[in-house]
Amino acid sequence: MTAPAASNNLHSKLPDVGTTIFTVMSALANECGALNMSQGFPDYDGPEALREALGRHAMAGDNQYAPMAGVLALREQIAAKLLRYYGIEANPDTEITVAPGATEAIYCAITACIQPGDEAIVFDPCFDSYEPAITLSGGIARHIAMSEVDFSIDWDVVESTINERTRLIIINSPHNPSGAILNDVDLRRLESLVTQQHNLYVVSDEVYEHLVFDGERHCSILQYPGLRERSFAAFSFGKTFHITGWKTGYCVAPPALTAELRKVHQFVTFVAVTPVQLALADFMAAEPDFPASLAEFYQAKRDLFCDSLKSSRFGVRPSAGTYFQLLDYSPISDELDTELAVRYTREQGIASIPISVFCEAPPAGGYLRFCFAKREEMLLKGAEILCKI
Numbered sequence: 001m002t003a004p005a006a007s008n009n010l011h012s013k014l015p016d017v018g019t020t021i022f023t024v025m026s027a028l029a030n031e032c033g034a035l036n037m038s039q040g041f042p043d044y045d046g047p048e049a050l051r052e053a054l055g056r057h058a059m060a061g062d063n064q065y066a067p068m069a070g071v072l073a074l075r076e077q078i079a080a081k082l083l084r085y086y087g088i089e090a091n092p093d094t095e096i097t098v099a100p101g102a103t104e105a106i107y108c109a110i111t112a113c114i115q116p117g118d119e120a121i122v123f124d125p126c127f128d129s130y131e132p133a134i135t136l137s138g139g140i141a142r143h144i145a146m147s148e149v150d151f152s153i154d155w156d157v158v159e160s161t162i163n164e165r166t167r168l169i170i171i172n173s174p175h176n177p178s179g180a181i182l183n184d185v186d187l188r189r190l191e192s193l194v195t196q197q198h199n200l201y202v203v204s205d206e207v208y209e210h211l212v213f214d215g216e217r218h219c220s221i222l223q224y225p226g227l228r229e230r231s232f233a234a235f236s237f238g239k240t241f242h243i244t245g246w247k248t249g250y251c252v253a254p255p256a257l258t259a260e261l262r263k264v265h266q267f268v269t270f271v272a273v274t275p276v277q278l279a280l281a282d283f284m285a286a287e288p289d290f291p292a293s294l295a296e297f298y299q300a301k302r303d304l305f306c307d308s309l310k311s312s313r314f315g316v317r318p319s320a321g322t323y324f325q326l327l328d329y330s331p332i333s334d335e336l337d338t339e340l341a342v343r344y345t346r347e348q349g350i351a352s353i354p355i356s357v358f359c360e361a362p363p364a365g366g367y368l369r370f371c372f373a374k375r376e377e378m379l380l381k382g383a384e385i386l387c388k389i
């Protein structure tokens with residue numbers, strides 16, 4: 001007897017979703033031996049003391065489940081960091097939850113908020129994990145396009161989109177993929193919109209919080225009292241300590257929201273990895289200033305990459321934040337960005353991320369996203385290839 005065919009009767013809950021563009025482009029880059037500036041990860045390691053601490057804790061036998069909310073020593077370090085960098089007080093017991101990656105924290109926050117038929121506002125181009133989480137909870141994503149010039153948000157459009165079914169607004173600053181940042185004026189406007197409504201919440205993806213350039217400072221949603229009381233803010237150790245593969249982040253939310261978040265989190269992954277949390281707690285206690293060094297570190301990379309592109313035909317508007325740089329290829333080609341990204345990987349040996357995949361309606365202009373969390377020689381090599389196109 002032959003086994004039944006693979007479950008082709010399964011009615012997909014995510015019929016329009018394929019493999020993420022990050023996985024697709026990194027795999028293609030590897031297959032072609034191309035310079036991989038697509039998926040966002042550094043080509044250098046996290047601090048030695050941090051990696052040593054992980055080995056030490058693993059060897060010392062710290063290898064069983066952590067508490068569901070996270071190792072207390074790490075939650076205390078997170079509270080100290082919030083105070084140090086933003087002047088924000090957060091209770092490690094009731095307001096901070098360690099998660100196996102910010103993506104999991106965001107998934108749990110969305111799941112905690114969205115009931116069938118609820119609407120969630122997202123801003124295009126928007127990170128690809130948000131909408132599937134909304135859909136799986138029976139919600140509907142309402143996409144609002146950011147400006148195609150500077151990727152700002154038109155809050156009047158947000159105001160007119162909010163209705164009695166709107167349950168959630170998902171923001172992301174510094175913004176992946178554009179690098180744009182929300183400023184104080186943006187967050188005040190959001191605060192006034194949200195506080196006029198009952199039962200409207202915010203998920204704020206702040207994973208690139210320390211990667212803000214040109215003397216600007218990151219505005220956290222947690223600094224605005226009207227937003228603080230109805231927001232879930234997600235952060236990432238991967239971006240801050242160059243350890244994306246450790247998949248560890250955290251969520252800060254007021255006690256009532258944290259309680260609902262944890263109800264979901266405990267059945268999605270239950271906990272984050274124990275020795276990783278202990279290593280992070282040690283490192284943060286020893287090096288509390290490490291995150292403050294990132295802006296200069298990444299600004300130098302952004303500048304090197306952008307300056308080296310001066311003679312190229314691409315349009316370059318240096319990123320305000322993140323470790324991503326958009327290049328406008330409209331002076332060069334009118335191909336679809338999805339096709340161009342594949343062609344450049346195969347023919348030019350450089351991989352990037354097309355941004356139309358993050359949009360409900362394809363943007364009019366053409367942009368490709370390049371990750372500049374790379375060593376100097378890689379940035380120069382990337383720019384050299386791009387200058388010849």
Ligand code: GLN
Pocket residue numbers: 020022023038039040041176
């Ligand atoms: N956040 C990373 C990026 O934008 C990738 C995350 C992932 O691969 N899912 O490139």
